[in-house]
Amino acid sequence: MSLNFGQRRLLPQFILASGSPRRRHLLESVGLTFEAVESGVDESQREDEQPEQYALRMACEKARTVSLRNPTVLVLGADTVVDLDGEVLGKPTSAAEAKSTLLRLSGRTHRVITAIALAKDGTILEHETVCSWVTFRRLSPEEIDAYILSREPFDKAGAYGVQGLGRNFVEEISGSFTNVMGLPLENVLPALKRNLL
Numbered sequence: 075m076s077l078n079f080g081q082r083r084l085l086p087q088f089i090l091a092s093g094s095p096r097r098r099h100l101l102e103s104v105g106l107t108f109e110a111v112e113s114g115v116d117e118s119q120r121e122d123e124q125p126e127q128y129a130l131r132m133a134c135e136k137a138r139t140v141s142l143r144n145p146t147v148l149v150l151g152a153d154t155v156v157d158l159d160g161e162v163l164g165k166p167t168s169a170a171e172a173k174s175t176l177l178r179l180s181g182r183t184h185r186v187i188t189a190i191a192l193a194k195d196g197t198i199l200e201h202e203t204v205c206s207w208v209t210f211r212r213l214s215p216e217e218i219d220a221y222i223l224s225r226e227p228f229d230k231a232g233a234y235g236v237q238g239l240g241r242n243f244v245e246e247i248s249g250s251f252t253n254v255m256g257l258p259l260e261n262v263l264p265a266l267k268r269n270l271l
Contacts, residue, residue: 137193156232206249
């Protein structure tokens with residue numbers, strides 16, 4: 075499949091530097107074809123690194139790393155973080171950690187920040203950071219436990235997936251919905267158009 079940008083067809087000429095099934099699904103849902111390649115970069119947050127800085131550094135490092143291995147192809151890198159009061163809430167590694175994270179998000183508003191970067195031949199061509207605000211309703215311990223049993227929280231920043239069962243926790247989203255899923259299409263598609271056509 076291909077995406078029509080005006081009268082021209084966008085051929086599969088870029089790489090997504092990510093192993094995220096949600097990012098792949100979002101790009102495929104608008105008709106794009108591409109190759110997905112995991113970057114393998116160290117995703118540790120640096121001391122005193124703010125959430126936006128962290129997300130942007132990760133997106134740029136992913137794009138640059140994969141671009142150096144594929145110098146003639148445009149590479150899209152992305153990184154999504156969940157920010158609660160300036161603290162990045164990562165992917166939970168245990169049921170207890172998932173429950174703790176969801177209890178912290180219960181009844182509160184947090185930010186979902188996705189940074190995107192485009193690179194070619196090891197050079198970052200452009201980058202951007204997109205922020206959405208997500209408000210959770212109050213959650214009971216019982217529904218959190220049931221959600222954890224679904225296994226959905228374990229590969230997701232902030233321990234929830236807005237495109238899955240986690241949508242039942244969301245009271246309001248201010249900003250891009252696809253950003254909360256992990257890739258703000260409203261920003262990504264124009265960036266690809268600028269750099270591919």
